[in-house]
Amino acid sequence: MRREDQPTRRRLLAALTAGAAVGLSGCDRLSQSPGWLSLLDSAESLTRRAQRLLIGSRQALAPEYGEADISKVFKPNGSVEPDDPDYVAAKQENFANWRLAVDGLVEKPLTLSLAELRQLPARTQITRHDCVEGWSCIGKWTGTPLKELLDRAGLKPNARYIVFHCADTLEQTLDGTGRYYESIDLIDAFHPQTILAYDMNGASLPVEHGAPLRLRVERQLGYKMAKYVMRIEAREEFASLGRGHGGFWEDRGYEWYAGI
Ligand SMILES: Nc1nc2c(c(=O)[nH]1)N[C@H]1C(S)=C(S)[C@@H](COP(=O)(O)O)O[C@H]1N2
Ligand SMILES: [Mo]
Numbered sequence: 001m002r003r004e005d006q007p008t009r010r011r012l013l014a015a016l017t018a019g020a021a022v023g024l025s026g027c028d029r030l031s032q033s034p035g036w037l038s039l040l041d042s043a044e045s046l047t048r049r050a051q052r053l054l055i056g057s058r059q060a061l062a063p064e065y066g067e068a069d070i071s072k073v074f075k076p077n078g079s080v081e082p083d084d085p086d087y088v089a090a091k092q093e094n095f096a097n098w099r100l101a102v103d104g105l106v107e108k109p110l111t112l113s114l115a116e117l118r119q120l121p122a123r124t125q126i127t128r129h130d131c132v133e134g135w136s137c138i139g140k141w142t143g144t145p146l147k148e149l150l151d152r153a154g155l156k157p158n159a160r161y162i163v164f165h166c167a168d169t170l171e172q173t174l175d176g177t178g179r180y181y182e183s184i185d186l187i188d189a190f191h192p193q194t195i196l197a198y199d200m201n202g203a204s205l206p207v208e209h210g211a212p213l214r215l216r217v218e219r220q221l222g223y224k225m226a227k228y229v230m231r232i233e234a235r236e237e238f239a240s241l242g243r244g245h246g247g248f249w250e251d252r253g254y255e256w257y258a259g260i
Contacts, residue, residue, distance in 0.1 A: 058188070062260075069126065075137055078227070084167055090212075098114065099111045106153035122142055127216070131221065143198050143216065145195050150162070150190070159236065163235055179248070180226065182226040183238050184224065188217050194217050210228050220259055
């Protein structure tokens with residue numbers, strides 16, 4: 001990188017360090033010069049404004065709709081009836097003994113039954129689901145904000161990603177990487193519309209849509225919305241998971257960040 005190309009802030013820092021090298025008195029004189037101060041100030045506020053814009057846009061809410069907008073038929077996609085033995089057994093018991101695990105880089109790992117999840121604060125949202133294949137459907141989702149779970153489990157400082165491990169094997173592969181999984185960063189994890197939904201359109205989540213629990217991460221495309229979630233894991237990286245790209249479809253070439 002040519003020196004001229006360096007971001008203003010770094011150049012200012014370099015100048016400041018050079019100033020410090022000539023001694024405290026020089027540095028003092030420099031920092032007292034009004035021109036220098038306002039220059040430093042405007043660079044700082046520029047960086048801050050750019051950061052706020054970036055983070056602000058990630059925190060914006062996805063549009064929400066009214067009851068009348070709910071699609072009469074919501075297209076199921078991908079796995080619709082997992083035949084993995086653990087899942088079949090849990091379904092046969094109507095998920096009475098099913099437990100969600102929250103573990104990994106957390107202070108206090110959790111296991112929660114559906115009844116326990118339903119006792120936690122809930123959020124209902126009517127949103128549009130956009131599949132990368134080009135179709136959209138509007139549905140009403142009720143569930144536990146992921147934030148409620150993460151606050152209770154307590155993230156360790158090195159946690160950077162939240163991974164959702166699913167019950168279904170979408171592709172039979174020799175290396176065993178056909179299990180569906182997904183991952184999101186902490187901005188999406190704490191987004192108010194990021195919920196673990198147990199109800200759809202006012203009834204228990206149907207099997208084809210991910211019973212008993214599926215992720216809704218409304219600022220991203222459909223494939224991020226893991227169905228049949230069994231385990232939520234906080235991690236520092238995802239390179240050592242699956243084929244290393246952070247999700248079943250990401251491992252097959254899709255973008256990790258699928259923002260809409
Ligand atoms: N566990 C799991 N989650 C999944 C899938 C899947 O096959 N398995 N398909 C994804 C895709 S591509 C889409 S579009 C949505 C479909 O959700 P729906 O079946 O409720 O329409 O789920 C996503 N989550
Ligand atoms: Mo999809």
